[in-house]
Amino acid sequence: MTDLTTRPTAIGLGLKPEHVPEILGAPAALDFFEVHAENYLVAGGPNLRHLEAVRSRFALSIHGVGLSIGGPGPLDQDHLTRIADLVRRFEPQWFSEHLAWSSHGGAFFNDLLPIPYDTASLERVCSHLHQAQEQIRRPILLENPSTYVGFAASTLDEGDFLAEVVRRTGCGLLLDVNNAYISGVNHGRDPWALISALPADAIAEIHLAGFAEDRDGAGAPLLIDTHGAAVAEAVWALYRRTISHLGPRPTLIERDQCIPPLEALVAEAARARSIMRDSIVRETA
């Protein structure tokens, strides 16, 4: 089975059920697929069967959206156990989660909600990561979020916060370049400040996606992380700079709304690959 750690220019797509027959019929020029863990925590049926078929031909990334790593109180032990079982069954290349919270008081909000970047959050996130990594028996990749508000309580930059989490827990990072761009615009700061503050060696995977543009109360651009459009040119430019800085990293195109034909997504992934190859050529020239 493909080990992506030896293939840094690997490219992948989020797996969409409507693309499964095409993917299994004539495997595209892709190295890996990513799925949301929560869509596969079911007893049986087509989802798991399709995932087994895809897994038999491609490397896999399992991406959690419900552990609520940034949330208050203890992690949902039942959910964590199910995630650990899924990871054991499918042996993905990575299991990743978000620097965010999504549950409170037993209710699940189905959104990636922001946390203040302060010492209390740092301790909570690290303790949750320790617990999850112990149970899943591997380092988790933690993803930087898209955020729409800041907090008076924050005392750390997002990049410094993530770097400290990596240092304390040994987790890896999933760098979402689209999220870095969105948060940069939404908070009037340079996204490069975030990316350059992250420990390069910890970044194991990169996400690219599209956003929608709205306006805030003052008429300033407010970018919304929809995963509903092609990757924006500004994000490609930031990705190119990121790859020049980091070297190639396995890169995934995420698309969850307005799903286009598979070939359109494959073309976006191929563009990421060619940017990575350009960087290698430049490096060795």
Added chain:
Amino acid sequence: MSAAAAFFAPFAAGLRAPNRPAPPGLTTWNDSDPGVRFDVYRNNVVVSLVGALADGFPVTQSLVGEDFFLWMAREYILAEPPRSPVLAEYGDSFPAFIAGFEPAAGLAYLPDVARLERLRVRAYHAADAEAVSTALLTSQLQRPEQLPGTRLQLHPSLSLLSSSHAVVSIWAAHQGAAPPRALEVERQESALVLRSGDDVLILPTPPATAAFLSLLKTGATLGDATAAALESAPDFDLTQCLASLIRHGAIVAWQPPGDPAP
């Protein structure tokens, strides 16, 4: 209240209350109104969960229209939010909520249509199980004297719904591209829901057959279940019923009398 609770409780409460001001402590780089930005989160929560419900209840949505569904689903989400991040598990109580949702009271069949759609989602994700082999069935059926004491284990995806409304016809009328034609809704109908391959079948089923299968599911013997079915429908045909179950791969264990339960 701990520092963490002081942050999370107001944020979570704000997500659930559209008319409440944004929680305290939010900042924006350009001093714009943080409420406008907080509304992005409020909107994401409702839109994503309404979308999840719409995916699972497409006929219910089409019966009431998108705007009404959005209103009803939103009220449900606020009253009974998901308890787990696994959204396939969300919505078991939606049909009962619809039954108590006063503005939908004019559509008496709506809760049962929603029940049927929920059974369909549950069947899709139910555990896998191998159907018993034809060879085993053939050998068992050659000993008819054993049939009355035999118990069957049916596929985990199999479930039944009996309604005083024409739920199967209503559901079926919304499956094609053509606009649904008028139909008599005040008619009792029963449905058998069962996964077959990648598809979930919704099969119209005579009430006696539905009652027969419900009894089998609770562990009744073929003899007892058949007697009950014959009482309500003298023309109940056991052979035909078994043939249909076999054809759909719905029998996953066949336990002749004296066999230990699995």
